[in-house]
């Protein structure tokens with residue numbers, strides 16, 4: 001590490017999260033000589049993140065809103081233990097601008113985006129306007145928020161059907177409606193607004209041309225405190241089911257060197273437009289002609305970050321910590337040297353519409369060997385609580401080529417033993433043998449035609 005005089009690395013980091021990402025952060029802190037504080041709900045008292053951290057503080061009962069989202073309790077835990085920084089992981093408080101601001105006020109470094117950046121990117125219509133102004137390609141549609149259904153009709157006529165109505169406070173598909181013809185517009189406008197208002201307390205809507213069967217490709221970026229930003233290439237996240245990613249890979253089978261340069265430059269522009277500090281992701285929709293459009297910017301570390309780490313040999317959590325401490329980045333872009341795939345193993349039953357399957361793990365054996373990385377917090381005897389999301393492990397394989405990474409994944413999944421709960425392992429085993437997946441020619445629509453039968 002090139003440690004500059006004006007930068008002071010943190011002595012103690014509190015991890016405001018649970019599960020595999022809490023462990024992931026603790027591991028890098030330990031390697032960097034930084035002490036760690038775990039926080040946990042009463043449902044997580046036997047979790048590995050509690051055992052692996054130097055200190056641990058209970059922050060409340062099982063419900064997330066009373067524990068992992070309980071800002072006063074988390075700040076108190078940081079004060080009591082004298083932590084000088086908080087790592088929020090993903091989910092929970094990672095993109096909560098109030099939390100980022102409160103950390104600032106208490107002189108605790110939030111290892112993530114500033115409150116301004118979180119707010120600017122959290123409002124999707126506003127984020128799109130910012131990017132459009134910065135010269136990042138966006139999808140044709142309304143200029144900011146729509147005032148009325150009549151205005152929606154006018155804009156839709158101009159960009160031509162099909163169009164998509166989106167909630168500005170949305171994400172994950174909520175408050176979103178595809179509209180194929182004008183007859184449907186009014187009903188869908190009303191139901192989308194109603195859904196957005198109930199879910200987010202904000203019923204602001206905008207619309208854009210609907211891109212049919214796009215790919216979801218995101219660019220990893222990193223920016224420092226001195227106005228520099230670079231990109232770390234892409235991840236293809238097109239294999240999704242009801243807006244839940246199931247597997248991701250890098251490089252994208254759809255990528256070309258030319259497209260990567262263009263998308264990388266656009267992502268850097270996006271980062272610079274908000275003076276982005278830290279690691280982040282710029283999500284794009286890519287159509288079949290390889291036109292790409294800004295969709296959203298994530299101001300956090302993402303679940304799928306390990307595939308990028310594996311193909312460029314780079315610890316993204318370490319980078320987050322260094323940038324937060326004021327260390328300047330090199331400023332050079334990184335390109336994949338290998339191929340990596342991640343399969344998310346959830347405690348869900350893929351034969352029963354992926355319904356959650358919490359409970360006690362009675363037998364557990366993780367795969368291993370060359371090119372196999374397992375990020376997990378579970379072990380034999382661990383009880384998966386029903387209060388949180390169902391991801392229990394990530395299997396990441398890395399190899400010289402895509403075919404080899406798939407072969408390694410099939411092999412690793414075959415070795416994986418988890419007994420006591422249902423998991424998505426059988427889904428991934430089937431996916432790795434699917435001709436469409438193997439060809440690399442898949443889009444976000446792919447899983448709609450995928451079945452666990454036969």
Ligand code: MV4
Pocket residue numbers: 139164171172173208209210211212214215216237238240243285295296444
């Ligand atoms: C779109 C789109 C097609 N055209 N926007 C889904 C979640 C939200 N973040 C944006 N989403 C989409 N926006 C236009 N103009 C298709 C989707 C979409 C999607 C995007 C990425 C990955 C999976 C998806 C599944 C369904 C719809």
